[in-house]
Amino acid sequence: MERDEFQDYSLRPDLGGGVGADGLWCELAAAAQHPLEMPDGKALAEWVHGRGPAAEATAWPIARTLYGSVRTLETAPADAMARLSEFLGHLDLPILTAALRTAHRIPDRPARHRVCANRLSVRALLRLFQASWNAADRQPTPPLKQLVPKLARESVRVRADSEDGGRTRAEGLFRDVVAGALDVLPLGSGAAPASPASLAPPRRGSGGRAEVGAERVVQTALETGAIGRTVSAAVEESIDAGRTTQLLDLLRSAPEQNAAAALIRTRVATLAALARLLAEDPVDFETVDVVVAGLGIAAAKALIEATAESTSRVTRRGAFERLVRLGPDIAPLIEPRLLDSRWFVVRNMIALLREARAAADVASVGRFTTHPDARVRREALLLLLGHAETRDHAICEALKDADRHVLRVGLQAARGGLPDAAVPTLTRRLTSGEFPPEFRVLALHLLGRTPSTLALDALLHFVQAGHSLVGRPKLAPKSAEMLAALSSLARRWPRERRAAPLLAAAAKSRDAQVREASRGLAEVGPSQ
Amino acid sequence: MSETPLTEELDAMMWVHGEVRAGRALPVLEVDVIATSLFSELRRATLTSLPRATLAGESEYLAAHAVNVTILSMVLAEQVQLDEAAVRRVGVAALLHDIGMALLPDALIEKAGQFTTQERELVKRHPADGARLILAADGLLDLAAIVAYEHHLKTDASGYPALRYRRPTHYVSRLVQLCDIYHALRSPRPFRPAWPAEIVSSFLSERAGFEFHPVLVAALTAMMRRYETRGEWAD
DSSP: OOHHHHHHHHTSSOTTTTTHHHHHHHHHHHHTTOSSSSOOHHHHHHHHHHTGGGGGGGHHHHHHHHHHTHHHHHHOOHHHHHHHHHHHHHSOHHHHHHHHHGGGGOTTHHHHHHHHHHHSOHHHHHHHHHHHHHHTTOOOOHHHHHHHHHHHHHHHHHHHHOSSTHHHHHHHHHHHHHHHHHHTOOTTTOOOOOOOGGGSOOOTTSSGGGOOOHHHHHHHHHHHTOOSHHHHHHHHHHHHTTOHHHHHHHHHTOOSSOHHHHHHHHHHOOHHHHHHHHHSSSOOHHHHHHHHHHHGGGGHHHHHHHHHHOSOHHHHHHHHHHHHHHOGGGHHHHGGGGGOSOHHHHHHHHHHHHHTTOOOOHHHHHGGGGOSSHHHHHHHHHHHHTSHHHHHHHHHHHHHOSSHHHHHHHHHHHTTOOOGGGHHHHHHHHHHTOSOHHHHHHHHHHHTTSOOHHHHHHHHHHHEEEEOTTSOEEEOOOOHHHHHHHHHHHHHOTTOTTHHHHHHHHHTOSOHHHHHHHTTOOOOOTTO | OOSOOOHHHHHHHHHHHHHHHTTOOOOHHHHHHHHHHHHHHHHTOOSSOOOOOOOSSGGGHHHHHHHHHHHHHHHHHHHTTOOHHHHHHHHHHHHTTTGGGGGSOHHHHTOOSOOOHHHHHHHTTHHHHHHHHHHHSSSOOHHHHHHHHHTTBOTTSOBSSOOSSOOOOOHHHHHHHHHHHHHHHHSOBTTBOOOOHHHHHHHHHHHBTTTBOHHHHHHHHHHHHHHTTTOTTOO
8 A cells, every 4th residue: 555545545534424334335346346336245255255366456445445434334224234244254364364454554443443343243353353463464362362262152152042131241242352452453564562442441430449549559659669551541640630749749758769759750740840839838848859859950940930939938948948959050040030130039049059059150140249239249259259260359349348248258258368459458448447347357367467568557557656756656545456456567577667666665565465466466356 | 160161261361471471561452351251251150150260280270260269259249239340340450469479480389388488578579569560561450450469458457568658458459359368268279278168258257357348258258158059169
């Protein structure tokens, strides 16, 4: 059969439906090139056989006519069906096999087979069953070879013996089995058998006490680690019934390294499910963790959304923590959120980048060191301080900042080393008096560690209060700043020409603290 | 007892076990055909006799047990008013209830003496192995998988396997369980003779409500009184 021929055929609306059972029979006769319009079934079969080597050429027209006429078969009168059954029952097996072999491209064969299974005679159906296996180039298995004919025999026997519903029931069993067997055969295609859909037991809802809840199937699958069509169907059924949460509950207690759990996770661990869970109040974070584990980095989108948009602080915090656990790969998903106009969103996103140790684009974060909101600036600086290449710049920026919290971040970072570039800013702010008093001591100690003469000037500024009448440098009144600066001078500049006289004067002071500071013993307190 | 020996079904079930032992997928189509054929045989059963597979040797025990438990289960299912579609599903489930045993070595199934602890543990794996086989098969065999998994669980939560998720045992699991025990006790085994019918009935009745479903026990014992009038279920 050529594909084009099949396609042409498939476009025909309904070959048999419009012409009725007799019309179908005429078409069959015509397909077999019988001279009569209405030969009986056996005669038509014998006619086909009599055509010798040309008989097989009629295979495709016969198959096409048969399969194409399913709707007619469904409603055809009993005598028409008897005639067709007789034809099939008498047709040589090789010719029927050849006809079925040509039919493998016909769509929706299972539905057509079911019609055949319902309406053909037992003999014709058994013939169709045998020819189908031949057409699929497969040998029926021993159970099928033995039991299908046995069921057929039983149908015929009960038909002869029984007046009651036994006949119908026996035939029904045979027809069910054949319909199922026909469904699984890949006629002529050589492909693997299709799923035996018609063999499926009645779906849930029809079995009463034999009904099995989807949850029980899922539980069993999780306990055994089994996967397969039944498990997938149960999972889909649960999802369709809106029982995703129950599935997630089961997953929470599921064993690790379990194939069924992995299968279920791929189905229920969806962004939509995660978004639903995060929208609840309060959020069930144990269940969220199951979904996040299933989604992996794909969960970041919904978690970022919750971090940015949730009105619940608990939800925001929970989402944030899970994002941090996802690690540095979240960076590309966060960066678009840095454009948000709300300060707290930007701050949280920067904090995420920092805590997740994401290799953020430093330049893109660097711009936030001048953000109007100090909380954003502080977060940006904290991030930049974590990178060696931006640390010095971050300290410089922080030490320029008017906000005490930002300044504290810069000073704390500078304890690990004050960049040279930060000295001018720090000295300028210290000496101009605009530096917050609570940080001055720390700042002076930091300046004491640098070799910069700018730093020296600043230290002297806090230690010296002009000169005496005889021209000696005069110590400034004692203060925390004075002691800190004095101590720094003692440590860093003990012999410097301007520092030395001051240190000497301090060493002779009556004040023990001043004397101690002159020996470089003043320390920065813990609060600083 | 019917004279029908169910040899075709017995052979077919042995073939199914062979497929499973060979590591091939559970042949769902064939299982369905066997169950259908047994259901068809039941249509021929009279009020006082049931078809039953007889075994020619111990090697056939597993298949004969599956076939006979299927017959008993389908009849009991009818007794408790399950509809025809459900009875056929019960048949498939009963046929496969011990399919996990097919993975055990023959020597273990046919062993004459008591199991060692290690052997017992191996045998105890058959419900989970069976459920896995069935769930992996290309068919919607949910009931069969559940029955294979649960048929050694008791009402009082004893039995095996241990459940991670607590739930009551399925009705059909309890139904097949009774038929399984009934047939096993009525069959001679290498390690003991068959129990007489009345002793088996007493055994089940004494445990009704504790280990077994009381209504099902009553239905099975009443049913078997009818079919056991001539002691036909002993091999």
